[in-house]
Amino acid sequence: MEQRSDEELLAGSTKGHKGDxxxxxxxxxxxxxxxxxxxxxxxxxxEDLFQDTFLQVFSNVERFREGAKFRPWVxxxxxxxxxxxxxxxxxxxxxxxxxxxxxGEETRLGELVDSHSADPAREVASQETTALANEMMNALPANxxxxxxxxxxxxxxxxxxxxxxxxxxxTVKSRLYRAIREMADAMKRKRGF
Amino acid sequence: MSxxxxxxxxxxxxxxxxxxxxxxxxxxxxxxxSCGQCRAQLAAISDTINVMKRERVAEAPAGLAExxxxxxxxxxxxxxxxxxxxxxxxLLRPSTWRVRRALVGWMVAASVLVMMGAALLPGMLGxxxxxxxxxxxxxxxxxxxxxxxxxxxxxxxxxxxGWYMALDxxxxxxxxxxxxxxxxxxxxxSDVVTxxxxxxxxxxxxxxxxxxxLWDRRAAHDEAGRNVLYVDGRVNWVNEEAFERxxxxxxxxxxxxxx
Numbered sequence: 028m029e030q031r032s033d034e035e036l037l038a039g040s041t042k043g044h045k046g047d048x049x050x051x052x053x054x055x056x057x058x059x060x061x062x063x064x065x066x067x068x069x070x071x072x073x074e075d076l077f078q079d080t081f082l083q084v085f086s087n088v089e090r091f092r093e094g095a096k097f098r099p100w101v102x103x104x105x106x107x108x109x110x111x112x113x114x115x116x117x118x119x120x121x122x123x124x125x126x127x128x129x130x131g132e133e134t135r136l137g138e139l140v141d142s143h144s145a146d147p148a149r150e151v152a153s154q155e156t157t158a159l160a161n162e163m164m165n166a167l168p169a170n171x172x173x174x175x176x177x178x179x180x181x182x183x184x185x186x187x188x189x190x191x192x193x194x195x196x197x198t199v200k201s202r203l204y205r206a207i208r209e210m211a212d213a214m215k216r217k218r219g220f
Numbered sequence: 221m222s223x224x225x226x227x228x229x230x231x232x233x234x235x236x237x238x239x240x241x242x243x244x245x246x247x248x249x250x251x252x253x254s255c256g257q258c259r260a261q262l263a264a265i266s267d268t269i270n271v272m273k274r275e276r277v278a279e280a281p282a283g284l285a286e287x288x289x290x291x292x293x294x295x296x297x298x299x300x301x302x303x304x305x306x307x308x309x310x311l312l313r314p315s316t317w318r319v320r321r322a323l324v325g326w327m328v329a330a331s332v333l334v335m336m337g338a339a340l341l342p343g344m345l346g347x348x349x350x351x352x353x354x355x356x357x358x359x360x361x362x363x364x365x366x367x368x369x370x371x372x373x374x375x376x377x378x379x380x381x382g383w384y385m386a387l388d389x390x391x392x393x394x395x396x397x398x399x400x401x402x403x404x405x406x407x408x409x410s411d412v413v414t415x416x417x418x419x420x421x422x423x424x425x426x427x428x429x430x431x432x433x434l435w436d437r438r439a440a441h442d443e444a445g446r447n448v449l450y451v452d453g454r455v456n457w458v459n460e461e462a463f464e465r466x467x468x469x470x471x472x473x474x475x476x477x478x479x
Contacts, residue, residue, distance in 0.1 A: 041379045042422035048292070052285035060280035074281060078288045085292045085382055089373065160271050179272040204233040211264040214271070 033097035041088055051097075052081060058181055059105055065176040066109040068165050076112060080105045102191035106173050113169045159217075163210040171206035178203055225251075225258050232258060236265040293381040294413070331361045335397070352441050352457060354401040359449040362416070362434060365392040367425070367453055375425040377433065377451075383418045402441040415440060420473045427451045432466055 031039075031047075033054065039047030059080065063073035083104050091100060164172055177183045177191060185203075189196040231248045234240040240248065252259050335357050365387050370377045378386035384398055392398075400415035416434050423433060429452040436446035438460075445459040448466070458466070466472075 045289070045381065045420070049285060049289050052288050056280045056284045056288075060284060061278045064278040070278070070281065073278070074284060074287075077280075077284060078291050081288050082292055086385060088379070089386075157274075160274075163268070163271070175272070180277060204230055207233050207236075207265055207268055208229065210272075211261065211268040214268050215260070215264040 037088065037091065037097055040085075048085070055101060059101065062102070062173075062176050062181055063105060063109055065164060065180045066106075066169070066173050067112055068161055072112060076105065076108045079108050083108075096190065099190040099193060103193055106192055109173065110169045163213055166213060167206055167209060171202050171209070174199055174202040175206045225255060228258055232262050232265055236262060236269050331357055335361070348402075348441055351401045352447065355436065355441070355447050356455045356457070358397050358400065359416070359434060359447055359455045360453070361397050362387075362392065363449045363453045363455065366433060370425050377423045377425075379422060380418045380420045384414050400436055400440050402436070423451065425451065429454075430466070431470055432472070435463070
């Protein structure tokens with residue numbers, strides 16, 4: 028079992044140890060892919076952004092300050108790339124003549140709610156739950172969505188999210204609460220309450 | 221939702237998340253007993269949280285780490301392809317090394333003239349020996365950029381892999397020089413950025429003067445030997461036996477070194 032810290036592996040990478048860089052990649056591929064997938068809603072985009080994230084890590088490694096933590100740094104890069112991607116999608120969508128929304132693209136909560144008929148069942152099936160969660164997530168603005176993803180899917184505590192995104196803990200909490208309220212409102216309308 | 225209910229907005233979320241304090245819970249309960257709207261809101265928030273918690277973790281696709289590593293290794297290609305014109309070989313910044321770098325800049329400019337002369341006269345590149353010399357000029361130019369980088373980074377040469385990318389940003393804004401004239405003659409894949417092999421160890425300017433920094437691929441010119449750039453900026457043609465002794469002497473990773 029690899030016991031070395033992320034920072035030690037990064038330092039090893041800068042000394043030319045390719046194996047250290049690979050270990051770092053393997054250590055983060057699960058959680059960072061998960062974050063990017065749920066943030067963008069698309070597996071291929073998540074994979075591309077994961078690669079872009081480590082490309083930036085590599086090309087900026089000399090800017091990584093001694094004593095700094097790797098995890099917040101890599102999450103900051105990934106979150107910035109995901110935000111850029113979402114911005115690009117919005118631009119593409121606004122330029123689209125037919126206004127069609129492709130899978131994984133953002134929708135407004137209102138559109139989402141209107142597009143579904145009310146479901147009288149109290150319990151939703153597993154597939155529906157996943158689809159519903161994805162839809163609710165996609166309807167959120169990027170800055171709320173990334174907090175939701177880290178909290179629910181990456182199982183991070185407020186303090187960890189605060190470090191990962193470089194935000195004050197109060198901001199993390201208020202964004203999470205706001206996101207949950209917006210999703211709950213959509214859920215209520217969807218269920219006809 | 222009434223103005224009074226808005227006071228309870230955050231508490232409803234805290235309650236649903238199970239993060240509410242005892243005092244706050246009692247405070248909230250008193251309000252919920254008399255407010256159907258907030259009870260409905262709490263139910264909706266709890267439902268939402270349950271849906272989010274039931275969502276599965278997305279598994280990373282197989283081989284993602286390997287593909288990423290491969291891409292990082294080849295990362296500099298796009299930057300090199302977008303490199304600046306010839307005359308912007310060096311970018312000088314105000315620093316204590318300014319004078320030193322200006323000198324290096326003149327030396328590089330002179331080397332570029334030699335190289336351009338060779339390129340303008342195809343006959344000069346006709347023979348193997350001439351291609352070996354042209355290749356040595358390339359290595360000298362790269363060597364100066366590498367040393368300039370080291371001066372700016374406490375004696376550390378760029379890390380491997382992606383060394384050329386570190387140069388491309390500030391020290392070596394010119395394509396063509398990363399390609400070996402010997403390989404040009406025999407042809408190569410169109411997407412290759414550099415023909416040269418960089419020492420995979422983390423190299424500093426404190427290494428012995430015959431420590432190899434960059435070298436030709438095997439059989440770039442012929443099977444007998446290859447050009448080698450040393451830490452001190454010299455470039456020599458060495459035969460394969462001597463080259464392998466050099467690798468053994470400094471315990472350089474042979475797999476990486478002999479590609």
